[in-house]
Amino acid sequence: MIKKLHKCLCCFLAVLLLSGCWDVINIEERGFVIGAAIDLADKANTGENTQLTLTNQFAVPPGLGTPGQEGSGDGKAYLNLSASGESIYAIAQEMANQTSKLPFFEHLKVVIISEEVASRPQLFADVMDVFIRNRDTRRGIKVLIAKGKAKDILNIQPENEKLPARYIDKILQNSLTITGEMKPVRIGDIHEYLLTKNSFILSEVTADHKKIKLEGGAVYKGDSGRLTGRLEREEMLGVDLITGEKVQGPIVVNYKNQLTTYLIEEANSKVKIIAKDPENIDIAVTIELEGEIEETFGTGKFEDPVVIQNAEKEIAAKVRNISNETIQKVQREFEADIFGFGNHLKKFHPDTWEKINKDWEHGENYFAKSHVNVTVKAKVRTDGVVNKSGK
Template identity: 60%
Template sequence: MVKRISHLFCTLISVLLLSGCWDMVNIEERGFIVAMAVDLAEENESAKGHHRLLLTSQIAVPPNLGTPSNSGAGGKGYMNLSASGESMYAIAQDIANQTNKIPFFEHVKLVVISEEVAAIPELFANVMDVLIRNRDTRRGIKVLIAKGKAKDILNIEPENEKLPTRYINKILDNSLTKTGEIRPVRVGDIHEYLLTGSSFVLAKISSGDKKLNFEGGSVYNGHAKKTTGSLNMDEMLGFDLIIGENVRGPIVFDFNDQLTVYSIRGANSKIKINDQNPQNLDITITIKLEGEIQETFGTVLLKEKGVIKGLERAITKKVEEITKKTIHKSQKDLETDIFGMENKLKKFHYDTWKELHNNWDHGENYFSKSNIHVNVTVKVRTDGVVDISKDKKVK
């Protein structure tokens, strides 16, 4: 009897092991969606007054992509499919019906949304809602705002890449780690911003025939639930310096009436709030930079006494100029807290935050009435491998 039960048990286990994956889909049958772009449709309102969207999905064609040692089959490495409608989910289903592949969203790297869509109250959040809820999409997807049509970004044809999304994604990764010129926001971060009603900045781009252009940033106002303005490239540098997250890139300034370039190698910032007068806060931003002189014009004697200190003073003045310009833009023009100062207020001065948060960067707008000061400390740690600049004999 025991032997029969043992045989029956082994048989059942074997059946389970032999059943395989019931939901398996062959890789050849998958449609790998790598990027999506969202625009307003030409007929941008339905009969019921709902906004109609145009969704463009970029689907990779693996046989045409090849490997690093093989350029592929020679055809396009992707196809862009579009459909329009009122519901993002329904539109995605329409796109699925245009191909013989089963849509697969786990490889989505980018979502590009047009300025028109982002400027309509709550529409940006509704578009993000689909990505946040979908269990197949990842929180690390980069979200960008397009100047002009978002779908045009997915039509860029770079000379060294067969897949536009891969080209754009590599540029964004390089920017995060090296140049610091553009800082994309990810779906997971946006989810947190939307839940808390916080304001934030989205990187803005435009398309050339064969390249990507950086256009600064679009400011999303958490209370208005839409984008309400933008920052140019200098103001974006000021924004990065103030929030102090992985700041990279050059500071270009004049020293002795000659162009000089300082490269940031390390940076941090701290925001301190004095809430003695809750309706007229004093906020101090302390920025510390370390870096090196990368380029000089003219005849600056870098090893001469006092030159390094003079350079540090000139860089300090330039950083103060850049950051104050960004602060003025956010307080007076945009009236939007893009620096996360409300979160600092909530964390360290909770009672004051309770008093002000309903009118922080809207209503009475205590953010705009706050006094914001900037203290900058700059260190030039190295001046390069020569001790005399151009037009002089190197010692």
């Protein structure tokens, strides 16, 4: 009797433990989406809702080759499919009819939104909603703005990568860790910005046949829910320096009419706000730089301490000008606090923030009225390796 009960129990456990998931989908039936682009549809938007075009880039495994031998496969490694409609989710499901495979977004690397889409009130938030809600998408997916058609970015033909979306992802990852030139915002960050209605900035790119090209930054204003303008590449550097983002890049100055390139290796920013009177808010930004001289033209001798000190002053002046011009443009033209000064007020001056938060970026617009003073301290850590000859 005990043996029979033991056998029955084993069979029962085997049924529970070895049975498959009720919603399992075979891997052959999945369409792995690695990149997505969203544009306005070409046809006129005559209805109440805007017509959108979604382009998904699907990986084609046979074209990728075997593991460790990427590129050895025959044929194209990806397939770009586009469809139009009013709902991003409905469009994605419609693509299943074109590919006979259900779109699967767990491996999605990058989402590209056209400038036209993001410039329409609330439309950027609407199209991002499906990616935020989808349980298959990850919070680390990178988001870019396309100057022109977003789908053109997914049509580039990189020489060293078979998947355009993966090439873009690698470029962005290298930029974050090495050059710091492009600052892609992740979907998780965008979710927080949209919930708090904070303003922020997105990197804007164009397609250049075999590569992507950084055009600058697109400014998204939180209270209006759309793009309100753009910044040039040098102004993007100013934003990063003010906000204390990781910056590793060159600053070119004319020291005594000689071209000198200073490489930023470390950058730190500190913000102090005096907000006793909402009508006269003073914001002090202190930027500290450390780096080395990478290149000089002429006969200047940077081993001389006096020369180095003068060069540091020139570098500090250049960075201060970039920062001031960026702040003035953002305050006057966009009235969008992309620097996070409002968050600093909320944290360190909660009483003042409680009074003015509804008029920080609109209405009275205390952000635009604030006085921002930038101080820069630049240090030349080394003048580089210079070969010397003679006695």
